[in-house]
Amino acid sequence: MKEEALDLKTAKAQSFRQIDLRKKTRLGEGTIQALLFLTGILSIFTTIAIVYELGKEAMLFFADPDVTLVKFFTMTRWQPGIGEYGIVALVSATLTTSAIAISIALPLGLASAIYLSEYASPKARSVLKPILEILAGIPTVVYGYFALLFVTPILKSIFGDGIQVYNMLSAGLVMGIMILPLIASMSEDALSAVPRALREGAYAMGATKLETSMQVVVPAALSGIGAAVIVGISRAVGETMIVAVAAGAGPNFSFNPLDAAETMTGHIARISGGDLSYNTIDYTSLFAIALMLFLVTLVLNLISQWVVNRFRERYE
Amino acid sequence: MENNNYAIETNDLSIHYGKFTAVKNVSMKVERKKITAIIGPSGCGKSTLLRAFNRMNDFVPSCHVTGELMLQGQNLYSRDVDPVEVRRKIGMVFQKPNPFPKSIYENIAWGARINGFKGKMDELVEQSLRAAALWDEVKDKLQQSAYALSGGQQQRLCIARTIAIQPEIILMDEPASALDPISTLRIEELMQELKQNYTIIIVTHNMQQAARASDYTAMMMIDDQRAGGVIEFDVTKTIFTRPKDKRTEDYVTGRFG
Numbered sequence: 157m158k159e160e161a162l163d164l165k166t167a168k169a170q171s172f173r174q175i176d177l178r179k180k181t182r183l184g185e186g187t188i189q190a191l192l193f194l195t196g197i198l199s200i201f202t203t204i205a206i207v208y209e210l211g212k213e214a215m216l217f218f219a220d221p222d223v224t225l226v227k228f229f230t231m232t233r234w235q236p237g238i239g240e241y242g243i244v245a246l247v248s249a250t251l252t253t254s255a256i257a258i259s260i261a262l263p264l265g266l267a268s269a270i271y272l273s274e275y276a277s278p279k280a281r282s283v284l285k286p287i288l289e290i291l292a293g294i295p296t297v298v299y300g301y302f303a304l305l306f307v308t309p310i311l312k313s314i315f316g317d318g319i320q321v322y323n324m325l326s327a328g329l330v331m332g333i334m335i336l337p338l339i340a341s342m343s344e345d346a347l348s349a350v351p352r353a354l355r356e357g358a359y360a361m362g363a364t365k366l367e368t369s370m371q372v373v374v375p376a377a378l379s380g381i382g383a384a385v386i387v388g389i390s391r392a393v394g395e396t397m398i399v400a401v402a403a404g405a406g407p408n409f410s411f412n413p414l415d416a417a418e419t420m421t422g423h424i425a426r427i428s429g430g431d432l433s434y435n436t437i438d439y440t441s442l443f444a445i446a447l448m449l450f451l452v453t454l455v456l457n458l459i460s461q462w463v464v465n466r467f468r469e470r471y472e
Numbered sequence: 473m474e475n476n477n478y479a480i481e482t483n484d485l486s487i488h489y490g491k492f493t494a495v496k497n498v499s500m501k502v503e504r505k506k507i508t509a510i511i512g513p514s515g516c517g518k519s520t521l522l523r524a525f526n527r528m529n530d531f532v533p534s535c536h537v538t539g540e541l542m543l544q545g546q547n548l549y550s551r552d553v554d555p556v557e558v559r560r561k562i563g564m565v566f567q568k569p570n571p572f573p574k575s576i577y578e579n580i581a582w583g584a585r586i587n588g589f590k591g592k593m594d595e596l597v598e599q600s601l602r603a604a605a606l607w608d609e610v611k612d613k614l615q616q617s618a619y620a621l622s623g624g625q626q627q628r629l630c631i632a633r634t635i636a637i638q639p640e641i642i643l644m645d646e647p648a649s650a651l652d653p654i655s656t657l658r659i660e661e662l663m664q665e666l667k668q669n670y671t672i673i674i675v676t677h678n679m680q681q682a683a684r685a686s687d688y689t690a691m692m693m694i695d696d697q698r699a700g701g702v703i704e705f706d707v708t709k710t711i712f713t714r715p716k717d718k719r720t721e722d723y724v725t726g727r728f729g
Contacts, residue, residue, distance in 0.1 A: 277533070278533075351570075353566060353568060353570040354570055354572065354573070356528065356531075356564075356566065356570065357566065357570040357571075357572065357630070358572070359528065359531070359559060360526065360528065360559055360563060360564035360566075360634075361559070361560075361563070361582075361583035361586070361587075361633065361634070361637060362556055362557070362559040362560030362583070362586070362587055362637060363556070363583070363586050364556050364586075367586050371582065371586070372572055375573065375574075376572075376573050469572075469573035469574055469617075470573055470617065470619065471573040471619065
């Protein structure tokens with residue numbers, strides 16, 4: 157017994173001698189950390205590179221003595237080849253189609269999200285959500301022809317001659333359908349993340365399902381829904397194929413959805429597709445448009461972020 | 473005449489999840505304007521039973537209830553009863569304070585508004601906060617978020633918003649288990665004031681709390697099929713001093729559970 161105790165003591169003493177508090181190099185940790193840092197840097201670097209390239213070429217455009225910022229923002233026609241530099245002729249179409257798209261996608265997307273998160277049975281949700289996500293995977297060129305060949309004829313039968321064959325309404329509507337699943341899916345995630353306890357609190361007050369969803373769950377999920385809307389707007393502003401196919405092929409300063417008009421993206425796609433010689437005003441103008449596109453997206457994001465922060469209800 | 477003394481009664485109430493029976497054959501009469509505690513070891517179905525009283529179990533898809541739950545001569549589980557109306561009459565305070573992510577004022581006004589309250593909202597808010605012993609602490613910051621309050625204050629806010637819709641019965645599911653001892657004491661004091669006007673049914677893990685705060689105590693225990701049931705229901709003093717059932721005695725004296 158005594159011997160054993162002694163043994164334990166020496167064993168303990170030995171094990172203490174082995175403790176080493178000096179810093180060790182852990183190769184795995186270091187490698188992972190470096191890799192993660194690199195992937196993070198890569199996306200930042202890409203963004204910077206894009207902005208640099210856009211800025212550089214756009215500078216060549218603005219360096220042209222004929223081009224002034226005043227002309228750029230106040231002229232209403234865009235035809236750089238003949239000295240017309242009014243970017244608003246393209247911005248108007250982008251804003252109009254995006255506004256139509258969002259006014260379709262936001263209410264419908266939010267409604268589907270509320271249905272999926274608050275009303276649907278688990279079984280219905282497990283079938284419907286994947287279907288919704290398939291919608292998001294359809295190539296946009298298909299949506300473009302869907303707009304031109306299916307939606308436009310329907311609109312034609314409603315508005316008659318008032319609507320042009322290529323028009324912003326059709327493109328905007330279909331763009332709305334395209335971003336609907338995105339908004340629905342992201343909003344559904346945000347709604348599902350609202351704690352059960354909040355819903356129970358509302359139901360225990362004698363709230364109906366609708367009151368609970370609209371007045372407690374949606375406000376609590378607003379920051380996530382806002383993020384969905386921001387992504388949706390960015391998709392709409394940046395969308396190219398649908399508007400290129402269905403909205404029209406020529407800059408037109410108009411906010412009338414029944415008119416044909418060309419968006420910034422549609423214009424870039426059409427012009428850059430033709431044979432364009434390097435260092436002409438037409439060529440550099442494309443970069444000015446792209447820079448403007450960047451700016452419009454940025455401003456819309458900032459606005460939506462402000463709206464979200466203003467109205468969201470924070471729960472812990 | 474006898475009917476008037478009871479706020480709510482259960483007759484052979486059983487609660488099932490699919491094929492599994494979680495709570496079996498509970499028959500108890502809950503007296504009006506008294507505090508009735510439900511005690512018992514973890515997993516014996518206390519909360520399940522409590523949630524059956526205001527049909528909160530409706531949200532669990534596999535759950536169904538058999539037997540009767542009688543409120544003023546109506547079976548709350550009969551087909552023509554609207555669960556939304558049931559919950560207006562039977563309010564609930566939860567284990568973890570769950571104020572809405574709105575202002576203190578709006579937390580109280582919201583429930584009243586959706587229930588069609590037409591009177592002066594400011595007065596109702598003040599009355600409810602006073603009744604929940606919270607007015608003095610929050611009267612200067614009614615427009616602040618409810619999440620700025622401490623846990624104990626949040627729980628009293630939840631009690632205040634329940635009072636604001638003037639239910640008959642208030643259910644409390646371990647309302648103080650997430651709170652510190654001082655906040656706990658305040659909630660218990662509040663319960664004593666509230667029983668002047670309301671019937672309170674409280675689930676608690678805390679035996680001292682049941683002994684201190686309640687008038688009646690229901691002791692729950694699971695049987696060999698893991699179904700919970702009320703094994704003894706009596707005046708609190710009797711349960712804690714002269715229980716009839718050996719299992720109750722073991723439990724309340726701390727020899728078990």
